[in-house]
Amino acid sequence: MSILVNNRTKVVVQGLSGSQGKFHAQKMKEYGTNIVAGVVPGRGGSDVDGTPVFDTVEEAIRATGANASIVYVPPAYAADAVMESVDANLDLCVCITEGIPVKDMIKVKRLMKTSSSKTMLIGPNCPGVITPGECKMGIMPGEIHTPGTVGIVSKSGTLTYEAVKQVSAFGFGQSTCVGIGGDPIIGLKYIDLLEMYQFDAQTECVVLIGEIGGQAEVKAGEWIKQNFNKPVVAFIAGQTAPKGKRMGHAGAIISGGDDTAAAKMKALEECGVHVVQSPADIGKKVAEVLGK
Known part of the structure:
Protein backbone atom coordinates (compact mmCIF):
# COMPACT_ATOMS: atom_id res chain seq x y z
CA MET A 1 0.00 0.00 0.00
CA SER A 2 0.92 3.68 -0.15
CA ILE A 3 -0.71 7.08 -0.02
CA LEU A 4 -1.58 9.48 -2.85
CA VAL A 5 0.28 7.78 -5.73
CA ASN A 6 1.15 4.27 -6.87
CA ASN A 7 1.82 2.28 -10.04
CA ARG A 8 -1.77 2.80 -11.19
CA THR A 9 -1.50 6.60 -11.20
CA LYS A 10 -1.89 8.11 -14.69
CA VAL A 11 -0.21 11.50 -14.86
CA VAL A 12 -0.86 14.59 -16.96
CA VAL A 13 1.98 17.13 -17.12
CA GLN A 14 0.69 20.71 -17.30
CA GLY A 15 3.37 22.81 -18.95
CA LEU A 16 5.03 19.84 -20.64
CA SER A 17 6.56 21.89 -23.46
CA GLY A 18 8.48 24.24 -21.13
CA SER A 19 12.08 23.58 -20.18
CA GLN A 20 11.26 22.48 -16.62
CA GLY A 21 8.24 20.43 -17.62
CA LYS A 22 10.10 18.65 -20.39
CA PHE A 23 13.17 17.92 -18.27
CA HIS A 24 11.36 16.61 -15.21
CA ALA A 25 8.77 14.70 -17.24
CA GLN A 26 11.62 12.76 -18.79
CA LYS A 27 13.09 12.03 -15.35
CA MET A 28 9.69 10.87 -14.10
CA LYS A 29 9.29 8.62 -17.13
CA GLU A 30 12.72 7.12 -16.54
CA TYR A 31 11.68 6.37 -12.98
CA GLY A 32 8.65 4.46 -14.22
CA THR A 33 5.89 7.02 -13.68
CA ASN A 34 3.00 6.49 -16.09
CA ILE A 35 2.87 9.85 -17.88
CA VAL A 36 -0.02 9.64 -20.30
CA ALA A 37 -0.38 13.21 -21.57
CA GLY A 38 0.76 16.80 -21.52
CA VAL A 39 -1.42 19.91 -21.44
CA VAL A 40 -0.30 23.08 -23.18
CA PRO A 41 -3.03 25.49 -24.39
CA GLY A 42 -2.71 26.03 -28.13
CA ARG A 43 -0.44 23.02 -28.61
CA GLY A 44 -3.13 20.33 -28.77
CA GLY A 45 -2.48 17.64 -31.35
CA SER A 46 1.29 17.83 -31.03
CA ASP A 47 3.58 15.72 -28.85
CA VAL A 48 6.67 16.15 -26.67
CA ASP A 49 9.13 13.26 -26.79
CA GLY A 50 6.30 10.95 -27.79
CA THR A 51 3.83 12.11 -25.14
CA PRO A 52 0.59 13.46 -26.68
CA VAL A 53 -0.29 17.07 -25.89
CA PHE A 54 -3.81 18.41 -25.38
CA ASP A 55 -5.20 21.91 -25.08
CA THR A 56 -7.08 21.22 -21.82
CA VAL A 57 -6.98 18.84 -18.87
CA GLU A 58 -10.53 17.71 -19.68
CA GLU A 59 -9.46 16.62 -23.16
CA ALA A 60 -6.46 14.79 -21.74
CA ILE A 61 -8.66 12.90 -19.27
CA ARG A 62 -11.15 11.87 -21.93
CA ALA A 63 -8.39 10.56 -24.17
CA THR A 64 -6.16 8.85 -21.63
CA GLY A 65 -8.06 8.21 -18.40
CA ALA A 66 -5.60 10.35 -16.43
CA ASN A 67 -6.31 10.72 -12.71
CA ALA A 68 -3.51 13.07 -11.56
CA SER A 69 -1.67 16.14 -12.78
CA ILE A 70 1.61 17.83 -12.07
CA VAL A 71 2.06 21.55 -12.71
CA TYR A 72 5.28 22.97 -14.20
CA VAL A 73 3.72 26.29 -15.21
CA PRO A 74 5.22 29.78 -14.64
CA PRO A 75 4.01 31.57 -11.47
CA ALA A 76 1.70 34.00 -13.26
CA TYR A 77 -0.37 31.16 -14.75
CA ALA A 78 0.15 28.31 -12.28
CA ALA A 79 -2.92 29.00 -10.13
CA ASP A 80 -5.11 28.85 -13.23
CA ALA A 81 -3.51 25.51 -14.10
CA VAL A 82 -4.32 24.15 -10.64
CA MET A 83 -7.90 25.39 -10.88
CA GLU A 84 -8.25 23.67 -14.23
CA SER A 85 -7.29 20.37 -12.58
CA VAL A 86 -9.77 21.00 -9.79
CA ASP A 87 -12.53 21.75 -12.30
CA ALA A 88 -11.64 18.53 -14.12
CA ASN A 89 -12.14 16.58 -10.86
CA LEU A 90 -8.76 14.83 -10.88
CA ASP A 91 -7.83 12.80 -7.80
CA LEU A 92 -4.58 14.69 -7.25
CA CYS A 93 -2.77 17.83 -8.42
CA VAL A 94 0.88 18.40 -7.52
CA CYS A 95 2.06 21.98 -8.04
CA ILE A 96 5.83 22.38 -8.17
CA THR A 97 5.85 26.07 -9.15
CA GLU A 98 7.55 28.52 -6.79
CA GLY A 99 6.56 32.18 -6.53
CA ILE A 100 2.80 31.99 -7.09
CA PRO A 101 1.23 35.22 -5.72
CA VAL A 102 -0.63 34.67 -2.45
CA LYS A 103 -3.75 36.36 -3.90
CA ASP A 104 -3.82 33.76 -6.67
CA MET A 105 -3.64 30.91 -4.16
CA ILE A 106 -6.54 32.46 -2.24
CA LYS A 107 -8.62 31.98 -5.40
CA VAL A 108 -7.49 28.36 -5.62
CA LYS A 109 -8.42 27.62 -2.01
CA ARG A 110 -11.78 29.35 -2.40
CA LEU A 111 -12.56 27.20 -5.42
CA MET A 112 -11.50 24.03 -3.61
CA LYS A 113 -13.76 24.87 -0.66
CA THR A 114 -16.83 25.69 -2.75
CA SER A 115 -16.41 23.10 -5.52
CA SER A 116 -17.74 19.56 -5.37
CA SER A 117 -14.43 18.41 -6.86
CA LYS A 118 -12.54 15.62 -5.11
CA THR A 119 -9.11 16.97 -6.13
CA MET A 120 -6.37 16.99 -3.49
CA LEU A 121 -3.56 19.52 -3.90
CA ILE A 122 0.09 19.09 -2.94
CA GLY A 123 2.09 22.33 -2.94
CA PRO A 124 2.74 24.79 -4.43
CA ASN A 125 6.47 25.43 -4.04
CA CYS A 126 7.21 21.81 -3.21
CA PRO A 127 9.34 18.89 -4.43
CA GLY A 128 6.28 16.69 -4.97
CA VAL A 129 5.38 13.17 -3.89
CA ILE A 130 6.97 9.77 -4.46
CA THR A 131 6.04 6.20 -3.65
CA PRO A 132 9.42 4.51 -4.17
CA GLY A 133 9.54 1.93 -6.92
CA GLU A 134 6.07 2.88 -8.18
CA CYS A 135 5.49 6.53 -8.99
CA LYS A 136 7.40 9.80 -8.78
CA MET A 137 5.53 13.07 -9.27
CA GLY A 138 8.03 15.85 -8.69
CA ILE A 139 11.61 17.00 -8.84
CA MET A 140 13.17 14.76 -6.19
CA PRO A 141 16.12 12.53 -7.12
CA GLY A 142 14.41 9.18 -7.53
CA GLU A 143 17.57 7.12 -7.08
CA ILE A 144 17.93 7.94 -3.36
CA HIS A 145 14.53 6.46 -2.48
Whole structure:
Protein backbone atom coordinates (compact mmCIF):
# COMPACT_ATOMS: atom_id res chain seq x y z
CA MET A 1 0.00 0.00 0.00
CA SER A 2 0.92 3.68 -0.15
CA ILE A 3 -0.71 7.08 -0.02
CA LEU A 4 -1.58 9.48 -2.85
CA VAL A 5 0.28 7.78 -5.73
CA ASN A 6 1.15 4.27 -6.87
CA ASN A 7 1.82 2.28 -10.04
CA ARG A 8 -1.77 2.80 -11.19
CA THR A 9 -1.50 6.60 -11.20
CA LYS A 10 -1.89 8.11 -14.69
CA VAL A 11 -0.21 11.50 -14.86
CA VAL A 12 -0.86 14.59 -16.96
CA VAL A 13 1.98 17.13 -17.12
CA GLN A 14 0.69 20.71 -17.30
CA GLY A 15 3.37 22.81 -18.95
CA LEU A 16 5.03 19.84 -20.64
CA SER A 17 6.56 21.89 -23.46
CA GLY A 18 8.48 24.24 -21.13
CA SER A 19 12.08 23.58 -20.18
CA GLN A 20 11.26 22.48 -16.62
CA GLY A 21 8.24 20.43 -17.62
CA LYS A 22 10.10 18.65 -20.39
CA PHE A 23 13.17 17.92 -18.27
CA HIS A 24 11.36 16.61 -15.21
CA ALA A 25 8.77 14.70 -17.24
CA GLN A 26 11.62 12.76 -18.79
CA LYS A 27 13.09 12.03 -15.35
CA MET A 28 9.69 10.87 -14.10
CA LYS A 29 9.29 8.62 -17.13
CA GLU A 30 12.72 7.12 -16.54
CA TYR A 31 11.68 6.37 -12.98
CA GLY A 32 8.65 4.46 -14.22
CA THR A 33 5.89 7.02 -13.68
CA ASN A 34 3.00 6.49 -16.09
CA ILE A 35 2.87 9.85 -17.88
CA VAL A 36 -0.02 9.64 -20.30
CA ALA A 37 -0.38 13.21 -21.57
CA GLY A 38 0.76 16.80 -21.52
CA VAL A 39 -1.42 19.91 -21.44
CA VAL A 40 -0.30 23.08 -23.18
CA PRO A 41 -3.03 25.49 -24.39
CA GLY A 42 -2.71 26.03 -28.13
CA ARG A 43 -0.44 23.02 -28.61
CA GLY A 44 -3.13 20.33 -28.77
CA GLY A 45 -2.48 17.64 -31.35
CA SER A 46 1.29 17.83 -31.03
CA ASP A 47 3.58 15.72 -28.85
CA VAL A 48 6.67 16.15 -26.67
CA ASP A 49 9.13 13.26 -26.79
CA GLY A 50 6.30 10.95 -27.79
CA THR A 51 3.83 12.11 -25.14
CA PRO A 52 0.59 13.46 -26.68
CA VAL A 53 -0.29 17.07 -25.89
CA PHE A 54 -3.81 18.41 -25.38
CA ASP A 55 -5.20 21.91 -25.08
CA THR A 56 -7.08 21.22 -21.82
CA VAL A 57 -6.98 18.84 -18.87
CA GLU A 58 -10.53 17.71 -19.68
CA GLU A 59 -9.46 16.62 -23.16
CA ALA A 60 -6.46 14.79 -21.74
CA ILE A 61 -8.66 12.90 -19.27
CA ARG A 62 -11.15 11.87 -21.93
CA ALA A 63 -8.39 10.56 -24.17
CA THR A 64 -6.16 8.85 -21.63
CA GLY A 65 -8.06 8.21 -18.40
CA ALA A 66 -5.60 10.35 -16.43
CA ASN A 67 -6.31 10.72 -12.71
CA ALA A 68 -3.51 13.07 -11.56
CA SER A 69 -1.67 16.14 -12.78
CA ILE A 70 1.61 17.83 -12.07
CA VAL A 71 2.06 21.55 -12.71
CA TYR A 72 5.28 22.97 -14.20
CA VAL A 73 3.72 26.29 -15.21
CA PRO A 74 5.22 29.78 -14.64
CA PRO A 75 4.01 31.57 -11.47
CA ALA A 76 1.70 34.00 -13.26
CA TYR A 77 -0.37 31.16 -14.75
CA ALA A 78 0.15 28.31 -12.28
CA ALA A 79 -2.92 29.00 -10.13
CA ASP A 80 -5.11 28.85 -13.23
CA ALA A 81 -3.51 25.51 -14.10
CA VAL A 82 -4.32 24.15 -10.64
CA MET A 83 -7.90 25.39 -10.88
CA GLU A 84 -8.25 23.67 -14.23
CA SER A 85 -7.29 20.37 -12.58
CA VAL A 86 -9.77 21.00 -9.79
CA ASP A 87 -12.53 21.75 -12.30
CA ALA A 88 -11.64 18.53 -14.12
CA ASN A 89 -12.14 16.58 -10.86
CA LEU A 90 -8.76 14.83 -10.88
CA ASP A 91 -7.83 12.80 -7.80
CA LEU A 92 -4.58 14.69 -7.25
CA CYS A 93 -2.77 17.83 -8.42
CA VAL A 94 0.88 18.40 -7.52
CA CYS A 95 2.06 21.98 -8.04
CA ILE A 96 5.83 22.38 -8.17
CA THR A 97 5.85 26.07 -9.15
CA GLU A 98 7.55 28.52 -6.79
CA GLY A 99 6.56 32.18 -6.53
CA ILE A 100 2.80 31.99 -7.09
CA PRO A 101 1.23 35.22 -5.72
CA VAL A 102 -0.63 34.67 -2.45
CA LYS A 103 -3.75 36.36 -3.90
CA ASP A 104 -3.82 33.76 -6.67
CA MET A 105 -3.64 30.91 -4.16
CA ILE A 106 -6.54 32.46 -2.24
CA LYS A 107 -8.62 31.98 -5.40
CA VAL A 108 -7.49 28.36 -5.62
CA LYS A 109 -8.42 27.62 -2.01
CA ARG A 110 -11.78 29.35 -2.40
CA LEU A 111 -12.56 27.20 -5.42
CA MET A 112 -11.50 24.03 -3.61
CA LYS A 113 -13.76 24.87 -0.66
CA THR A 114 -16.83 25.69 -2.75
CA SER A 115 -16.41 23.10 -5.52
CA SER A 116 -17.74 19.56 -5.37
CA SER A 117 -14.43 18.41 -6.86
CA LYS A 118 -12.54 15.62 -5.11
CA THR A 119 -9.11 16.97 -6.13
CA MET A 120 -6.37 16.99 -3.49
CA LEU A 121 -3.56 19.52 -3.90
CA ILE A 122 0.09 19.09 -2.94
CA GLY A 123 2.09 22.33 -2.94
CA PRO A 124 2.74 24.79 -4.43
CA ASN A 125 6.47 25.43 -4.04
CA CYS A 126 7.21 21.81 -3.21
CA PRO A 127 9.34 18.89 -4.43
CA GLY A 128 6.28 16.69 -4.97
CA VAL A 129 5.38 13.17 -3.89
CA ILE A 130 6.97 9.77 -4.46
CA THR A 131 6.04 6.20 -3.65
CA PRO A 132 9.42 4.51 -4.17
CA GLY A 133 9.54 1.93 -6.92
CA GLU A 134 6.07 2.88 -8.18
CA CYS A 135 5.49 6.53 -8.99
CA LYS A 136 7.40 9.80 -8.78
CA MET A 137 5.53 13.07 -9.27
CA GLY A 138 8.03 15.85 -8.69
CA ILE A 139 11.61 17.00 -8.84
CA MET A 140 13.17 14.76 -6.19
CA PRO A 141 16.12 12.53 -7.12
CA GLY A 142 14.41 9.18 -7.53
CA GLU A 143 17.57 7.12 -7.08
CA ILE A 144 17.93 7.94 -3.36
CA HIS A 145 14.53 6.46 -2.48
CA THR A 146 13.91 2.81 -1.62
CA PRO A 147 10.61 1.03 -0.93
CA GLY A 148 9.90 0.51 2.74
CA THR A 149 7.81 1.39 5.77
CA VAL A 150 8.71 4.95 6.80
CA GLY A 151 6.49 7.81 5.66
CA ILE A 152 8.13 11.22 5.29
CA VAL A 153 6.22 14.52 5.24
CA SER A 154 8.08 17.80 5.03
CA LYS A 155 7.87 21.53 4.37
CA SER A 156 11.44 21.51 3.05
CA GLY A 157 12.58 19.94 -0.21
CA THR A 158 16.26 19.41 0.53
CA LEU A 159 15.60 18.26 4.09
CA THR A 160 13.19 15.69 2.67
CA TYR A 161 16.09 14.27 0.71
CA GLU A 162 18.30 14.31 3.81
CA ALA A 163 15.63 12.43 5.78
CA VAL A 164 15.43 9.86 2.98
CA LYS A 165 19.20 9.44 3.07
CA GLN A 166 19.24 9.03 6.84
CA VAL A 167 16.40 6.53 6.89
CA SER A 168 17.91 4.51 4.05
CA ALA A 169 21.35 4.49 5.71
CA PHE A 170 19.84 2.62 8.65
CA GLY A 171 18.25 0.02 6.41
CA PHE A 172 14.75 1.44 6.17
CA GLY A 173 12.92 2.37 3.01
CA GLN A 174 10.04 4.76 2.54
CA SER A 175 6.33 4.10 2.00
CA THR A 176 5.49 7.52 0.51
CA CYS A 177 7.40 10.80 0.80
CA VAL A 178 5.48 14.07 0.50
CA GLY A 179 6.84 17.60 0.29
CA ILE A 180 3.90 19.80 1.25
CA GLY A 181 5.64 23.11 0.47
CA GLY A 182 6.39 26.05 2.72
CA ASP A 183 4.22 28.77 1.19
CA PRO A 184 1.61 30.60 3.31
CA ILE A 185 -1.24 28.94 1.41
CA ILE A 186 -0.86 25.30 0.42
CA GLY A 187 -3.03 22.29 -0.26
CA LEU A 188 -2.80 19.24 2.00
CA LYS A 189 -1.21 19.93 5.41
CA TYR A 190 0.52 17.76 7.99
CA ILE A 191 -2.67 16.49 9.60
CA ASP A 192 -4.21 15.58 6.24
CA LEU A 193 -1.18 13.43 5.43
CA LEU A 194 -0.93 11.94 8.92
CA GLU A 195 -4.53 10.75 8.61
CA MET A 196 -3.54 8.94 5.42
CA TYR A 197 -0.44 7.40 7.01
CA GLN A 198 -2.57 6.27 9.94
CA PHE A 199 -4.63 4.04 7.67
CA ASP A 200 -1.75 2.89 5.46
CA ALA A 201 -0.82 -0.63 6.54
CA GLN A 202 2.64 -0.32 5.00
CA THR A 203 3.66 2.74 7.06
CA GLU A 204 5.14 1.84 10.46
CA CYS A 205 6.65 5.21 11.35
CA VAL A 206 6.47 8.80 10.12
CA VAL A 207 9.22 11.42 9.87
CA LEU A 208 7.92 14.99 10.08
CA ILE A 209 10.14 17.86 8.96
CA GLY A 210 9.04 21.34 10.02
CA GLU A 211 10.29 24.91 9.94
CA ILE A 212 10.04 28.10 11.95
CA GLY A 213 6.98 30.28 11.49
CA GLY A 214 3.30 29.49 11.83
CA GLN A 215 1.55 26.91 13.98
CA ALA A 216 1.20 23.93 11.63
CA GLU A 217 3.71 21.75 13.47
CA VAL A 218 2.18 22.48 16.87
CA LYS A 219 -1.30 21.66 15.59
CA ALA A 220 0.06 18.46 14.07
CA GLY A 221 1.58 17.51 17.43
CA GLU A 222 -1.72 18.03 19.22
CA TRP A 223 -3.48 15.89 16.61
CA ILE A 224 -0.82 13.18 16.91
CA LYS A 225 -1.25 13.06 20.70
CA GLN A 226 -5.00 12.49 20.37
CA ASN A 227 -5.24 10.38 17.23
CA PHE A 228 -2.03 8.85 15.88
CA ASN A 229 -0.88 5.42 17.04
CA LYS A 230 2.38 5.13 15.12
CA PRO A 231 5.74 6.62 16.21
CA VAL A 232 6.63 10.04 14.79
CA VAL A 233 10.18 11.39 14.51
CA ALA A 234 10.46 15.16 13.95
CA PHE A 235 13.07 17.77 13.11
CA ILE A 236 12.43 21.52 13.06
CA ALA A 237 14.65 23.67 10.84
CA GLY A 238 15.63 27.24 11.72
CA GLN A 239 16.94 26.76 15.24
CA THR A 240 19.40 29.65 14.92
CA ALA A 241 17.08 32.02 13.01
CA PRO A 242 16.76 35.48 14.64
CA LYS A 243 13.30 36.69 15.61
CA GLY A 244 11.61 38.97 13.05
CA LYS A 245 13.93 38.16 10.14
CA ARG A 246 12.41 36.62 7.04
CA MET A 247 14.29 33.44 6.20
CA GLY A 248 14.61 31.25 3.15
CA HIS A 249 12.85 30.84 -0.18
CA ALA A 250 9.49 30.19 1.48
CA GLY A 251 9.62 33.42 3.48
CA ALA A 252 9.46 31.72 6.88
CA ILE A 253 9.43 34.28 9.68
CA ILE A 254 9.22 34.10 13.46
CA SER A 255 6.42 36.42 14.53
CA GLY A 256 6.19 35.48 18.21
CA GLY A 257 7.60 33.35 20.96
CA ASP A 258 5.55 30.26 20.15
CA ASP A 259 6.63 29.77 16.55
CA THR A 260 10.37 29.54 17.12
CA ALA A 261 12.09 26.24 16.45
CA ALA A 262 12.68 25.72 20.17
CA ALA A 263 9.02 26.31 21.05
CA LYS A 264 7.84 23.94 18.32
CA MET A 265 10.30 21.26 19.41
CA LYS A 266 9.14 21.53 23.01
CA ALA A 267 5.47 21.37 22.00
CA LEU A 268 6.05 18.29 19.84
CA GLU A 269 7.98 16.53 22.60
CA GLU A 270 5.13 17.21 25.03
CA CYS A 271 2.82 15.50 22.54
CA GLY A 272 4.92 12.35 22.50
CA VAL A 273 6.80 13.04 19.26
CA HIS A 274 10.45 11.94 19.11
CA VAL A 275 12.26 15.20 18.31
CA VAL A 276 15.87 15.24 17.10
CA GLN A 277 18.25 18.20 17.32
CA SER A 278 19.94 17.55 13.97
CA PRO A 279 18.81 16.05 10.65
CA ALA A 280 21.84 13.76 10.97
CA ASP A 281 20.05 11.98 13.82
CA ILE A 282 16.81 11.16 11.96
CA GLY A 283 17.79 7.68 10.80
CA LYS A 284 19.22 6.71 14.17
CA LYS A 285 16.05 7.84 15.95
CA VAL A 286 13.80 5.97 13.50
CA ALA A 287 15.79 2.78 14.15
CA GLU A 288 15.52 3.38 17.89
CA VAL A 289 11.75 3.91 17.99
CA LEU A 290 11.12 0.92 15.73
CA GLY A 291 13.40 -1.24 17.85
CA LYS A 292 15.42 -2.42 14.89
